Amino acid sequence: MTVEKIHATCVAFGDAGILIRGSSGSGKSDLALRLIDAGGILVSDDRTELARDGDALVATAPAALQGLLEVRGVGILELPHATSARIVLVVDLESETPPERLPRPAWCEYLECRVRLMAADAFERSAATKVRIAAFAAAGQTDPATGATVRRRDEDRPTK
Numbered sequence: 001m002t003v004e005k006i007h008a009t010c011v012a013f014g015d016a017g018i019l020i021r022g023s024s025g026s027g028k029s030d031l032a033l034r035l036i037d038a039g040g041i042l043v044s045d046d047r048t049e050l051a052r053d054g055d056a057l058v059a060t061a062p063a064a065l066q067g068l069l070e071v072r073g074v075g076i077l078e079l080p081h082a083t084s085a086r087i088v089l090v091v092d093l094e095s096e097t098p099p100e101r102l103p104r105p106a107w108c109e110y111l112e113c114r115v116r117l118m119a120a121d122a123f124e125r126s127a128a129t130k131v132r133i134a135a136f137a138a139a140g141q142t143d144p145a146t147g148a149t150v151r152r153r154d155e156d157r158p159t160k
Contacts, residue, residue: 004050004111010043010059010085011035016139017043017059017085018131019050019115020122022093027122029070031093034128036069038145042081045069050087050110057087057113088138090117091131 009020009028018035020028029045036042044061045068051058060083061067067081090108099119106117116138120127129146136143137150 001051002111005062006048006050006110007046008048009045010048010061010087011040012043012082012085013040013132013135015086016089016135016141017087018135019048019059019087019090020093020131021090022122026093028093029072031091031120031122031127031131032069033071035132036079038128038132040132042067042069042079043083043085052111052113053086055113057110057115058084059087060084087113087115089131089135090115091134092117092119093122 007021009032011018011020011032013035018040020031022028032042032045043059044065047062047065049060049062051060061081066083067078069077069079071077098121103118107114108117109115116134118131118134120131124130133143133146133148133150142149
């Protein structure tokens with residue numbers, strides 16, 4: 001099995017995994033902590049291992065980092081965690097411009113698996129809610145906390 005090791009954090013809501021990418025200090029762990037506070041569960045922090053399982057992209061934490069989340073100003077937290085998650089959404093925190101108001105569909109690829117991609121500002125007050133809604137939408141579900149669904153355009157549907 002091919003495993004790709006990347007610099008990213010992962011949180012899951014049920015079977016919907018969210019992979020958060022960004023450089024050091026971009027807010028990956030901060031956003032993860034807010035997602036966990038909103039009902040998510042930690043999968044990995046800072047280092048994530050990706051593998052393909054059929055058509056799915058699956059994230060796990062390296063053994064030495066399982067259940068650990070580094071929070072600036074607090075230290076290293078030990079948290080309940082999931083051993084793996086199927087990635088439905090990748091969040092980029094690297095954008096130098098604010099996320100678009102009505103973004104066109106975006107995708108990224110790991111190990112030949114195409115995954116929905118969104119840009120976010122990790123420190124925006126509503127970032128965790130927006131990311132959670134987008135993850136449930138990417139999984140084809142309604143966000144259970146808000147009841148929100150994302151209206152899809154024709155060009156938003158993935159092609160194989």
